[in-house]
Amino acid sequence: MSTQLNFEVPTMAEMIAKGEEPEILFWVGCAGSYDERAQKTTRDICKILHHVGLKYAVLGTEESCTGDPAKRAGNEFLFQMQAMTNIEVLNGYNIKKIVTGCPHCFNTIKNEYPGLGGNYEVIHHTQLIQQLIDEGKLKAEGGESFKGKKITYHDPCYLGRGNDVYEAPRKALEALDAQLVEMKRCKTNGLCCGAGGAQMFKEPEKGNKDINIERIEEALETQPQVIAASCPFCMTMLSDGVKMKDQDENVQVLDIAEITARANGL
Amino acid sequence: MVSQILFIAITLAAVALFSYNLKKVIRNIRLGRAVDRSDQPQKRLMTMLKVAFGQTKMFFRPLPAFLHFIVYAGFVIINLEVLEIMIDGIFGTHRIFGGLGIFYDVLIGSFEFLAIGVWIACVIFLIRRNILKLKRFSGVEMTSWPRSDANYILITEILLMTAFLTMNAADAKLQAIGAGHYTTAGSFPVSQFLQSILPDSESGLIAIERGCWWFHIIGIFAFLNYLPYSKHFHIIFAFPNTYFSNLEPKGEFTNMQSVTNEVKAMLDPSFTPPDAEPGRFGAKDVNDLNWVNLMNAYTCTECGRCTSVCPANITGKLLSPRKIMMDTRDRMEEVGRNLDKAAKNKEEANITGFDDGKSLIDTYITREEIWACTSCNACTQACPINIDPLSIITELRRYAVMEESQSPASISTMLGNIENNGAPWKYSPADRFNWAKES
Numbered sequence: 276m277s278t279q280l281n282f283e284v285p286t287m288a289e290m291i292a293k294g295e296e297p298e299i300l301f302w303v304g305c306a307g308s309y310d311e312r313a314q315k316t317t318r319d320i321c322k323i324l325h326h327v328g329l330k331y332a333v334l335g336t337e338e339s340c341t342g343d344p345a346k347r348a349g350n351e352f353l354f355q356m357q358a359m360t361n362i363e364v365l366n367g368y369n370i371k372k373i374v375t376g377c378p379h380c381f382n383t384i385k386n387e388y389p390g391l392g393g394n395y396e397v398i399h400h401t402q403l404i405q406q407l408i409d410e411g412k413l414k415a416e417g418g419e420s421f422k423g424k425k426i427t428y429h430d431p432c433y434l435g436r437g438n439d440v441y442e443a444p445r446k447a448l449e450a451l452d453a454q455l456v457e458m459k460r461c462k463t464n465g466l467c468c469g470a471g472g473a474q475m476f477k478e479p480e481k482g483n484k485d486i487n488i489e490r491i492e493e494a495l496e497t498q499p500q501v502i503a504a505s506c507p508f509c510m511t512m513l514s515d516g517v518k519m520k521d522q523d524e525n526v527q528v529l530d531i532a533e534i535t536a537r538a539n540g541l
Numbered sequence: 542m543v544s545q546i547l548f549i550a551i552t553l554a555a556v557a558l559f560s561y562n563l564k565k566v567i568r569n570i571r572l573g574r575a576v577d578r579s580d581q582p583q584k585r586l587m588t589m590l591k592v593a594f595g596q597t598k599m600f601f602r603p604l605p606a607f608l609h610f611i612v613y614a615g616f617v618i619i620n621l622e623v624l625e626i627m628i629d630g631i632f633g634t635h636r637i638f639g640g641l642g643i644f645y646d647v648l649i650g651s652f653e654f655l656a657i658g659v660w661i662a663c664v665i666f667l668i669r670r671n672i673l674k675l676k677r678f679s680g681v682e683m684t685s686w687p688r689s690d691a692n693y694i695l696i697t698e699i700l701l702m703t704a705f706l707t708m709n710a711a712d713a714k715l716q717a718i719g720a721g722h723y724t725t726a727g728s729f730p731v732s733q734f735l736q737s738i739l740p741d742s743e744s745g746l747i748a749i750e751r752g753c754w755w756f757h758i759i760g761i762f763a764f765l766n767y768l769p770y771s772k773h774f775h776i777i778f779a780f781p782n783t784y785f786s787n788l789e790p791k792g793e794f795t796n797m798q799s800v801t802n803e804v805k806a807m808l809d810p811s812f813t814p815p816d817a818e819p820g821r822f823g824a825k826d827v828n829d830l831n832w833v834n835l836m837n838a839y840t841c842t843e844c845g846r847c848t849s850v851c852p853a854n855i856t857g858k859l860l861s862p863r864k865i866m867m868d869t870r871d872r873m874e875e876v877g878r879n880l881d882k883a884a885k886n887k888e889e890a891n892i893t894g895f896d897d898g899k900s901l902i903d904t905y906i907t908r909e910e911i912w913a914c915t916s917c918n919a920c921t922q923a924c925p926i927n928i929d930p931l932s933i934i935t936e937l938r939r940y941a942v943m944e945e946s947q948s949p950a951s952i953s954t955m956l957g958n959i960e961n962n963g964a965p966w967k968y969s970p971a972d973r974f975n976w977a978k979e980s
Contacts, residue, residue: 280977283977284977286974305964305965305966308964308973308974308975308976309966309968309972309973309976314976317976318976318977321977333974333977335974335977336970336971336973338963338973339963340959340964340965342959344955344959344965345956347794347916347935348938348942348948348952348956349935349937349938349940349941349942349943349948350939350942350943350956351796351800351822351943352800352803352804352943353956353960355796355797355800355801355804356804356808356960357959357963359804359805359808360808382790382792382793386789386790386792387794387796390796391796391801432792432915432916432917432918432919433792436791436792436917436918436919436921437791437792437793437918438791438792460850463922464850464919465919466850466852466855466919467852467915467917467919469852469915470915471915471916472914472915472916472917473916473952473955474915475965476951476952476954476955477912477951477952478951479856479858479913480853480858480860480909480912480913481857481858481859481909482853482856482857482858482913483856483857484856484857486852486853486855486856486915488856489852489855489856490852
């Protein structure tokens with residue numbers, strides 16, 4: 276299974292040049308664009324979109340940070356500069372529907388852009404995967420079998436508590452016939468991975484433990500084979516945690532998009 | 542007749558004192574900035590009914606929820622009894638509703654069961670706080686006053702319930718011996734067991750019955766006037782607090798209109814911003830917060846559910862959402878006292894109450910605390926009455942970053958990267974699409 280793409284990812288600029296419009300824009304996000312681990316997830320989301328034949332496009336180099344980390348850090352100026360610039364691009368392309376690869380981008384575009392003139396239907400990639408499964412366009416066949424495998428799902432704060440999306444990622448995992456085990460703190464009570472609120476970009480304050488270690492210990496208590504994530508920042512924190520606990524040989528940390536792509540042999 | 546006049550005087554004094562203090566509390570809340578929460582009245586009403594009346598968020602922890610519900614139901618329902626006490630007190634009657642017959646018997650009987658329920662629940666609460674020493678009730682902010690406050694409340698409730706039951710026991714005994722004025726009314730399923738420890742003489746019983754009656758009603762008035770100084774204010778503020786709580790998705794932070802105007806003017810030179818009130822970006826002190834933040838602070842009952850789920854606090858960081866709320870209230874009350882003092886000394890009208898060299902940030906809440914927050918919303922989710930510590934933390938960060946350009950060095954670097962490269966890391970925008978080309 277190569278992580279290489281054997282197809283071209285269409286950009287908005289190319290599509291418009293051809294006089295076409297996509298059904299959905301895939302908003303990749305900074306982590307999905309630059310972070311090596313998150314890039315894999317990005318490619319898998321593209322593979323899924325390509326596989327089901329959904330007409331999609333990305334902004335490519337025209338995409339820029341949504342401004343989320345600036346806003347959480349308290350720099351509203353920088354956030355609104357980013358937001359208005361992005362909204363100009365999105366509105367210029369007449370974008371109606373967006374799927375994001377990151378709960379932070381999802382939250383920001385869905386909730387905070389409308390007040391600044393950016394109104395779109397925004398879904399997170401786990402919601403898209405759930406919809407595709409519900410519509411019968413996406414199955415769990417032709418690839419790696421997750422049947423009976425123990426998977427525990429970590430709720431990202433900005434998808435779960437932030438926007439009440441708890442079921443879509445779980446439905447995507449249920450389709451695999453895997454054994455879904457919940458951590459003690461899950462759903463509304465889920466524990467943060469430690470990256471939110473711009474923590475991703477700084478050292479933690481003085482304490483007696485790192486948050487991702489607290490979280491990974493809880494995840495490992497469920498004795499999972501896979502820890503499922505749906506956020507590139509959670510991915511970093513959880514993967515680091517698994518490594519710190521010397522469990523990276525036994526436990527995989529995978530995004531729901533990666534799991535879905537693997538199950539379909541993409 | 543003397544006792545009737547005394548009763549009316551005490552009642553008026555208690556109500557007057559409470560109104561006076563409540564006015565000050567409302568003045569303090571109004572120090573906050575305006576925020577419009579008049580939208581969606583139906584949804585707001587439903588939220589209040591569910592969260593405050595129905596206590597739905599309490600039941601996430603079933604045992605304390607059950608005990609709390611007994612105390613809550615006891616408080617609300619036994620206060621129906623206060624209506625009778627008021628009428629009896631003013632008109633010198635005794636058990637004015639006694640004529641309701643069987644209905645009255647059922648009512649008094651159920652009050653007694655509730656009273657013993659409240660009594661037991663409060664004893665369990667005291668044990669949880671003082672003997673089992675539950676972790677949730679400790680922390681840096683749980684200094685001697687907040688801990689005493691909680692104990693005073695519980696002990697007062699126990700005393701009130703004891704007086705209520707003793708009063709009924711004496712009353713029943715007086716009814717049995719046919720004492721004048723004590724008409725036969727009510728049923729006493731719980732207090733009957735107290736009868737054997739009471740004296741048999743009519744005068745002794747009357748003294749106990751009257752003593753408990755006065756203790757009960759004066760206790761309630763004293764309790765009412767204790768509220769403005771106590772965390773127990775939630776019994777009133779829980780209702781407006783849930784009604785005016787944030788209805789938007791928790792992940793959504795407010796967009797600052799003042800910033801929108803400036804950014805629009807920067808991006809489009811032809812844009813003329815509307816005349817906006819000049820003000821600080823973010824919050825340095827309590828008057829930079831909005832009135833809902835400030836009402837939140839008066840509403841907080843310091844239960845610590847927020848802090849017990851805070852990832853920063855769990856891992857030993859200084860941040861405690863409960864402390865954020867307690868600090869906000871302490872600072873607000875300090876400013877209120879400054880204003881009172883200024884008014885008393887007839888100082889200039891321009892005394893703001895904020896000129897004491899202190900501020901919410903730094904004097905009360907440290908930078909280390911605000912930067913430890915992951916904005917995960919565990920605290921706002923956990924609060925049984927929809928208090929929002931996160932929005933206060935965000936406002937303090939906004940002040941630090943936009944007014945002072947002060948943030949941890951790595952945060953400044955991240956902000957610089959977004960400004961220059963459109964990404965929080967130092968990568969070139971030209972490389973943004975490279976993920977599609979190689980692996």
